[in-house]
Amino acid sequence: MIKLQVNSKSYSVDASPQMPLLWVLRDMLGLTGTKFGCGMAQCGACTVHLNGEAVRSCVTPVARAANQQVTTIEGLSTDLTHPLQKAWLAEDVLQCGYCQSGQLMSAAVLLRENPNPTDDDIDKAMSGNICRCGTYPRVRKAIHLAAQMQKEGGKL
Amino acid sequence: MSTTFDMNRRKFLRTTTVFAGGLLIPFMVPASARRMAKLGTGAVDDSAVVFAPNAYLGIGRDNTVHIILAHVEMGQGAWTTLPMLIADELDCDWKKIRVEHAPPDVPYFHTAFGLQITGGSSTTWSEFDRYRQAGATARALLVTAAAQRLGVAPETCSTADGYVIAGDKKLSYGELADAAAKQPPPANVPLKPASEWKYIGKGAKRLDTPEKINGQAKFGMDVQFPGLLTALVLRSPVFGGKVKSFDASKTKMIPGVRQVVKVPSGVAVIADHFWAAKQGREALKVEWDIDPALVIDSKGMWDDYRKVANTKGSVAAKAGDVAGTLPKATSVIDAEYLLPYLAHAPMEPLNCTVKITGDKCEIWTGTQWPGVEQNNAAKILGFKPEQVTVNTVFLGGGFGRRATGSSDFVTEAVEVAKASGKAVKTVWTREDDIRGGYYRPAFMHRVHIGLDADKKPIAWQHSIVGQSIMAGTPFEGGVKDGIDPASVEGVNDSPYMAVVPNHLVELHSPKNKVPVLWWRSVGHTHTAFVMETLIDELAHAAGQDPVAYRRALLQKHPRHLSALNLAVEKSGWGTPLPAGRYRGVAVHESFGSTVAQVAEISIDKGTLHVHRITCAIDCGLAVNPDGVAAQMESGIIFGLTALLYGEITLEKGRVQQRNFHDYRILRMHETPVISVHIAPSTEKMGGAGEPGVPPVAPAIVNAIFAATGKRIRSLPIQPVDLAGNA
CATH class of the missing domain: 1.10.150.120 ([2Fe-2S]-binding domain)
Structure with missing residues (x-):
């Protein structure tokens, strides 16, 4: 099990460490706001914040996010106030x-x-x-x- | 002009049985009641519709106004523009509007094309009356209900922001909804005069923004429900290839892979999630049965096209005697244009979710024509169309790709669900999308223009070679006398052609297995490039200013002139530029609108910089001016992308590009400053989604000529094109 913090919530996922963070977010956590566009860090549709830095989640193994803070579009603000x-x-x-x-x-x-x-x-x-x-x-x-x-x- | 295309499309639709029935659209239809009754069930929700005067809107007790879109939202703004039409007649509270896509059903058929379709830059003009009428009818019923309740004459009532007002009393639409639902439908409700419009001609903020900036908007890719699996299909590396055999033993060892099934298009790997399906597909071994006759390559294809271009084709336009006049010319412009295959590459890769339960099939996808998908899905399952529900979600871009006659990405997903017996979302990767066909066809134009001693064109021979979009599809009926209008629009009906006394436009439509499709602005993608660069060449040959030369030829075309003059004025055409900067111009009519653009460029060490595009459009009444501007910006960037980078090539039948690194899309730092100007116009309404695309490539290439003295006739632009005198 890999533990991660997404939008300040704790999750444990049963994923292979190499599985891209994108697909953990989308297919395991149901956070579909982060998008799949190219799968090779070309288009930026999958951009999320890992400890505050912008990363391409389609090429970021979920292991890299283990025990780290991930912010997705769903966490940018809760009420469109950003x-x-x-x-x-x-x-x-x-x-x-x-x-x-x-x-x-x-x-x-x-x-x-x-x-x-x-x-x-x-x-x-x-x-x-x-x-x-x-x-x-x-x-x-x-x-x-x-x-x-x-x-x-x-x-x- | 696109009207020809549209007319032909319409004619076809009337002569085929594929989309039979329902061509006359009754305004009041039982289907609307069914639709709204469904929305209104389980009336715990106060927003549920209780008053549904027609198929396009319904009102709930809490004042919510549900607006049902006959056209889909794929970026172009239908989600906002159609509600504007209703709101201006209904006088509802804009903040209470909730929008949803219509299911496939007769009331949502296109008012001109005869089937449910979003395409041809036609949403606003085709719905201008129907959606206003829908709003006006609802308002009349609400007023009648209010007048009865208050005991006043309906004529003494006014409406504003979701209320009927009579003297010092006012009743909300929600309060009146139940009573209004009992009123008989009124006849001949008049529409408001333009002077009373609050939204039309002024605009409104997009209604889909909030959910698209907080991650809540649901695109096809985002459809999820318990038990839903994900499939990736391994397809033939060569178009038309079939599965001979496959070995899934390694695939089945990947954790998360559930099932591997053969479908007509290839082999599907079905898994718990995308990642497992992708790994599973990579481990799959498939032997393909590929007919060597299907294996083509781009270079060989151009050679074939060249041979064909010199033979007699189907005649798309003819006047005078070209063959007899050309030899008398004192000089001849002999031009060969090569315009490659282009992929649409919408940001959301194709996908489709299918759940088959007994004698019902439910589909979720982003599609430009839900009814076609419904019919094609039903055929595969042996169902009647009404056994198939199509839920249209937001489209992450369309550009034509989400409207194939074969319903390729939908039928494949249905096949996967059928073969596996599972609820499955079939997802395409970007590689699948780039290599999956349905391209803008590759086109060759061979042109000979004979000039007299005064450098005036006296003969114009024009041969076009490229696959027909309609041939071999359900749209074949649109092809008449060998002419697919989508292959020649913009040439055979060009105002320039009309003033050349001897001209001949011929078309050749060779066949091969590369699937082709309409691509944002269809035939105009290549014809405007050819015509507007040639006219520029003729202007230079005559020693005239390119704008003055065009104006002289376009005297009988006021909309061309209004767009051209506005773009010219706003661009500062003719005024001095900083050293190294050059301008080029183009004007072209498509989809009922005329757009002119002036490009300002420089070339620095072999690199092209497009600094500025000044754009003017005559689209008749601009219902949503900022939406029109957004579509012009969008079209310009789409056209600029194709000019700089767009090219799908084949080698040994294999597509050589695969993702955004080798099928590049314009990026932020390459984007010019764009200014859009809308010509005040009372002409017939035209479209906005596509007409911004055609002029940008020729305007830029004409500016490159001004810089280098070289004519570019083959796209995309190559480095060698930019070497020169600049």
Whole structure:
């Protein structure tokens, strides 16, 4: 059994240590917000936080997450109050939405590490996340807006 | 123009028995009552529908307005735009709206295409009257019910935000729902004038955002229930190959693998979860029966197409005497275009969940046409369509891939469930998706344009070679006299062709086993590229500004001109650019809308930088302007991806690409600044989902010509294309 903390809840799973964290989250814990897009760390749809760092869960063996803190999209906020979620709502960012969990989880690390990102900073942090609908211009705009809101104490 | 395509699609649908029946859509239908009755059962929930005046909306006692979508949400915004149409007539509280996809049923048939489909950039224009009418009818019944209760004349009542108001009294729609349900349906309810619209033409925030930013939205991939297993299918490495034999002994040793079954498309490994199924599939050994005649490679295919291009084809357009005029030309532009196979690659890999219980089958999937899936699934099971329930969940992108005539990913999943006797979710990996076919067909265009001494085109000979999307599918009826309209749209009906006195457009539709399909903007994906780069070439040959040259040819096409002029104005066309920057332009009509784009680029050490795309659209009334803008942004990035990276190639019958590292998708840092401008227009409403795609590649390639003096006729762009004078 492998123990892990996901969104501050404790779980024990009977999984092979090599099983990617993505499939443990989705198929064993029922946390389907984290998405499968490529299976080889190319698209970022499966991005989660492992001890606060953005990782591609599709290539992260669950053993690496044993006894560690995992945060998924379901744990970003419980009530859509994360500045990024508010900004996503305000800018009508998403289209099909399938990649957006990953976009948000990547953006959340960026915003924490760099409260005032430039366009170049956003390019560097977000170029690992593919969006087939092409929401990039709005993702960029929303990250800037979220940074602004964060500065102003979360107000829109 | 796409209308031709749509017309043909419609004609076909009327002449086939596959989707027989229900072509006339009664507004009030018993089916709606059935549908809503189902929603309203177990009425503990106050939101349950008690008032269902039609198949498109229902109201609960707690003021909840349920809106049932005849079209599916795949990113394009139907989840928000159709409710806007209802809300403007119903005057409901926007916050009380709950949206769901319709099941396959007659009331949800497309108002123009005759079957239940989301495609052809048609949702908004095709539902503009039906969904407004649905809202207006409901409002009339609520007003009548309120007037009776309050003892006033209905004419003295007004409505706002989910209330009927009469003087100082007001009643909520929820309070009135039971009484409204007892009213007889009204006749001829008038629709509001445009001046009273609150949402139409103005917009509303997307209704699907909250659940898509907190992990709660359910895509097909997210369907789970107790006992559900996951299957991965090992398919033939060559299209058309069949399983000769297989050895699953190692597969069955993988923990979590439950069953291995042969299905028509290959061998399915069924397991407790995706990971076990994937490992099991990797351990599977299959011997394939591959007909050598099916083994093609891309290079050989172009050689074959070249030979065919020089022979006589089916005539798609003809005027004057091309053969007699070409020899008289003082110069000739001789161009060969090669446009490759393209995969749709929606972010959500294909998947379909199937549960067969006795004489019932339940399906959960993201599909652009649930009724087609229902019919095809029923056929496999020997069921009647009504024995098959299709639950349409959110689509993680469609772009045409989730609408195949064969229902490939649905029928395969049904076969897996049938063969195994289990409830199974069949999941495709990204590799399965990239290699699984149903591509935009590869196309060759061979063009000879004869110019007179004044550099005016006097003869235009145009030969198109590429697989028919409709041939060999249930849509074959759309092919008339050898012409699949989806292969030639944008060339045979081009306004440029019409002004060349001698022209001939011929089509060849060779057959092979590579499955092909509509791909966002269909024929226009290749025809706009060919036509808009050739027109640019003609402008340069004539020594004219590319915009001025187009304007002169488009004088009888006001929508082309309005889009072109707006894009030109907003882009600063003709004004000086920083050193090393170049502009290119393109304008193209598709799906009832005309879009012009101006690209601004530079080339630095052999690397192309697309800095800016200025886009203008004439789509008639823009019901949801920001939604139109989002679709233009989306289409531009989709088209730019294809221009830079899009290519599926075959070697010895095997697809050579497999995932996003070798079938690349544009990323954030490569995305240009995009500005979208909507031309004020009272013209007929057109679409938005697709028309943004066609102009971007030619606009950029025309800008590259301005930089390098070289014409690019083969996509995707190669490094050698960018070497030049820049």
